[in-house]
Amino acid sequence: MIYNAREWARLRNAVLAVSVIAWIAILLQPRVASCCSVNGAGGSWRMLIAANPPRALAIDWALMLVAMMAPMLVAPLYHIRISSFARRRLRSIALFVLGYGAVWMAAGVVIVAMQLAASWRLPQSYLPAIMAGLVALVWQASPLKQRCLNRCHSHRPLAAFGFAADLDVLRFGATTGIWCVGSCWLAMLFPMLLSEGHFIAMAAVALLMFCERLDPPRTPAWQWRGFGTALRCVALRPRGPDPLTAGP
Amino acid sequence: MGSGAQSFHFPPKGTNPMATTYTRKNAWNNGGTFSNLDLLWYAKGVGKMMSRALNDSASWWFFGAIHGEYVNPNTAWYPKPAAFPAWKFIKPGPAVPSTPLPTKANQDLYWNQCQHQSWYFLPWHRGYLLALEAQLRKDIISLNGPATWALPYWNYFGGTNGSQFQMPPAFAAKKLPDNTPNPLFVTMRYGPDGNGNIFLPTAAGVAAHPGDPNFSRGQVNANAMNNDLFTGSDQVTKPPGFGGPETGFAHGGGTSGNWENNPHNLVHVYAGYYGPVTAPFYGLMSDPGTAALDPIFYLHHANIDRMWALWNASGHPNPTKSTWLKGPTTRKFVMPGTNGQPWYYTPDQMKDLAPLKYTYQELNVPAPPAMAALPKRLALLGATGATAEAAEPAMPKETELLGASEKPLKIKGRVTAASVKLDTKIRNKTRKSLAMAAASETTAPDNVYLKVENVRGTFDATVLSVYVNLPEGANPRENPQYLAGNVALFGLRMASIADGQHAGEGLTFVLNVTPVIDALHLSHSLDVDALRVSVIPADELPENADITVGRVSLYREGF
Numbered sequence: 001m002i003y004n005a006r007e008w009a010r011l012r013n014a015v016l017a018v019s020v021i022a023w024i025a026i027l028l029q030p031r032v033a034s035c036c037s038v039n040g041a042g043g044s045w046r047m048l049i050a051a052n053p054p055r056a057l058a059i060d061w062a063l064m065l066v067a068m069m070a071p072m073l074v075a076p077l078y079h080i081r082i083s084s085f086a087r088r089r090l091r092s093i094a095l096f097v098l099g100y101g102a103v104w105m106a107a108g109v110v111i112v113a114m115q116l117a118a119s120w121r122l123p124q125s126y127l128p129a130i131m132a133g134l135v136a137l138v139w140q141a142s143p144l145k146q147r148c149l150n151r152c153h154s155h156r157p158l159a160a161f162g163f164a165a166d167l168d169v170l171r172f173g174a175t176t177g178i179w180c181v182g183s184c185w186l187a188m189l190f191p192m193l194l195s196e197g198h199f200i201a202m203a204a205v206a207l208l209m210f211c212e213r214l215d216p217p218r219t220p221a222w223q224w225r226g227f228g229t230a231l232r233c234v235a236l237r238p239r240g241p242d243p244l245t246a247g248p
Numbered sequence: 249m250g251s252g253a254q255s256f257h258f259p260p261k262g263t264n265p266m267a268t269t270y271t272r273k274n275a276w277n278n279g280g281t282f283s284n285l286d287l288l289w290y291a292k293g294v295g296k297m298m299s300r301a302l303n304d305s306a307s308w309w310f311f312g313a314i315h316g317e318y319v320n321p322n323t324a325w326y327p328k329p330a331a332f333p334a335w336k337f338i339k340p341g342p343a344v345p346s347t348p349l350p351t352k353a354n355q356d357l358y359w360n361q362c363q364h365q366s367w368y369f370l371p372w373h374r375g376y377l378l379a380l381e382a383q384l385r386k387d388i389i390s391l392n393g394p395a396t397w398a399l400p401y402w403n404y405f406g407g408t409n410g411s412q413f414q415m416p417p418a419f420a421a422k423k424l425p426d427n428t429p430n431p432l433f434v435t436m437r438y439g440p441d442g443n444g445n446i447f448l449p450t451a452a453g454v455a456a457h458p459g460d461p462n463f464s465r466g467q468v469n470a471n472a473m474n475n476d477l478f479t480g481s482d483q484v485t486k487p488p489g490f491g492g493p494e495t496g497f498a499h500g501g502g503t504s505g506n507w508e509n510n511p512h513n514l515v516h517v518y519a520g521y522y523g524p525v526t527a528p529f530y531g532l533m534s535d536p537g538t539a540a541l542d543p544i545f546y547l548h549h550a551n552i553d554r555m556w557a558l559w560n561a562s563g564h565p566n567p568t569k570s571t572w573l574k575g576p577t578t579r580k581f582v583m584p585g586t587n588g589q590p591w592y593y594t595p596d597q598m599k600d601l602a603p604l605k606y607t608y609q610e611l612n613v614p615a616p617p618a619m620a621a622l623p624k625r626l627a628l629l630g631a632t633g634a635t636a637e638a639a640e641p642a643m644p645k646e647t648e649l650l651g652a653s654e655k656p657l658k659i660k661g662r663v664t665a666a667s668v669k670l671d672t673k674i675r676n677k678t679r680k681s682l683a684m685a686a687a688s689e690t691t692a693p694d695n696v697y698l699k700v701e702n703v704r705g706t707f708d709a710t711v712l713s714v715y716v717n718l719p720e721g722a723n724p725r726e727n728p729q730y731l732a733g734n735v736a737l738f739g740l741r742m743a744s745i746a747d748g749q750h751a752g753e754g755l756t757f758v759l760n761v762t763p764v765i766d767a768l769h770l771s772h773s774l775d776v777d778a779l780r781v782s783v784i785p786a787d788e789l790p791e792n793a794d795i796t797v798g799r800v801s802l803y804r805e806g807f
Contacts (some may be wrong), residue, residue: 003480003487003488003493003494003503004644004647005480005494007647028773073335082647082649083649083799083801084649085648085649085671085674086646086648086649086674087673092518120626138461146747147747150746150747150751150752151751153750153751153753154746154751154752154753155753156702157656157702157798157799158781158799159652159654160649160651160652160654160669160799160801161652161654161669164654212367214496214577214578214749215578216496216497216498216499216749217747217748217749218324218747218748218752219322219323219324219325219748220324221322228579229578232577
């Protein structure tokens, strides 16, 4: 790559700033802070829809996406930046975000519908969250999850000129979005099904998803992933033999 | 460095407690034959390690797999259907085992660790050599060999008039002096002529064989020794720098550091290379998943390591960022110790030879060139007074795309050409900067780089020469002024696996085309819409060679 450490740092800081602003916005909105918590839970389906207008749900969902997903987009955004002519960079990044966001918004229809259905049928119950959590754990350890993660790391060569360049970044955004949804959809659903503690669960899930992207791609297999790096990130590394003294 | 690092010690316990500093010597001493006892004892030590089972962490095979392997069928990169380079398809000798596999825990801890296309390339390999050398020394002592034994190095740039471009003859002998099989001999080591004659087309080799087509392939050189940055770029160092790009744990894929690109990658490929063009096989040295099975590997890397030490001794510092000093966070560097316990290490511990208690026979800092490259360039561009002492090379202020090809390329036949379309405005920016350099001594002219992106495929064993604006039909060998550089595809297969450790992005090469662009500018030929980039394999490729290039692009770096 034609890597420029200063440009990387500038882009990373900008993306992290956007994420932090979204987290603050979530904290300032009690409704979103409770992870798009559903109003009118336990009433009729009509009541539920009336109390949760699609527009409000879409805005809440989009805010969650920006907060949780933006830090994972530094690498693809940098790839676009260095692969595009300087005057096209913003436009290319916007098209990537459009493609990526469209996929996640479409996935959001299904995920939020599952959340609404759970609130409607089992109001205030932990059962849906427990079930989603268990399935998410199985998914987290599965080879398919690793396959999705590996694809998230892949950065295709991009066309540089004209309509082909626009189409390429849009497609790159959509493709990255598809693999990202495949990797993270269950982890996103879990905090939304909790009747309390949403915000903490959301933050924990965001940390796990960020950390699992720090690990390099690997052969798909059944194994835990992300937790070790996440523990190291929060400096809770389990104590063991000092690696440097365990010499030959 | 933490308290743990203070208790770090080398050489390992169990070797020679009396020895303070080991000296690695030139493999060409005593003609590079078994009269050189370092080579004779190396052969005996390798033989002893080869006698152990694959799952024994002190075996030759286990150490080979630490670098990289195609022996565990459950990895994403194991060929499907099973075929070469899977280890069970390697032609003996040596007879490479494919069972019994070590435990999964041991594989996860040690195997597939080599760092390539990364700023960890040099320190990781230094630790790897130390661990292997310690194991060999222990085995050599057990065979009544010298306790002072150290790994020899193959200095392909060395000897009178650079005469050591040929592999030391001890590696080509089928028998040891006692008439037993020579563990240093490898059948699948083809060399550039495909016949087991291992030589490298260095400048000295070319000079010694004028007109010989065997020496007309892309040259192995030490030009990167003139770099002044370990990571990054400036006016005299092209990206990603001498030591490689800043990465996390990187088991291949991406862009090689300048020292890794040439000579390291080219020596790997020329030593391995390939035989008859219809065969699916290539030499072990050409692929990181088989390379460390070949005993010449470690002599090549000892020379790479030696010249890193020389680069440091010439006043060029290593990175000081904690992310380099401490190593990657996601996986630690670890080798089996001679006591069977894991030995963990960091780049911080590898950055200097003295605490590691070894040195090299040749560590003479070369004299600087009579005229540094930067004033030479400025003088060429017409800057008066440019012959003065070179100022501190400037750091780039901006890096931007200047042009790109519009379609992917498939490398086939003798020449594959791409048209790299230029953006008019940015081209004019570069032209202006070159013109300004002539008018003002304070204006630094742009550097221009060619980027060959996302090279993917399954055939590692070739060297590609890349030319810019080579006239159609012109003989590339007779027109070196158009040469952008030579790249070897060492690591191509592993970097192209979708579920491999680089997500199948393949390899990317960055070549400095500033001299070619300067020449175009001076001949008033830069005012064009596109440049022609020609990719020329060193030899005819096998029919099954599958090599594609995602994009060819040009970048300007403004200062």
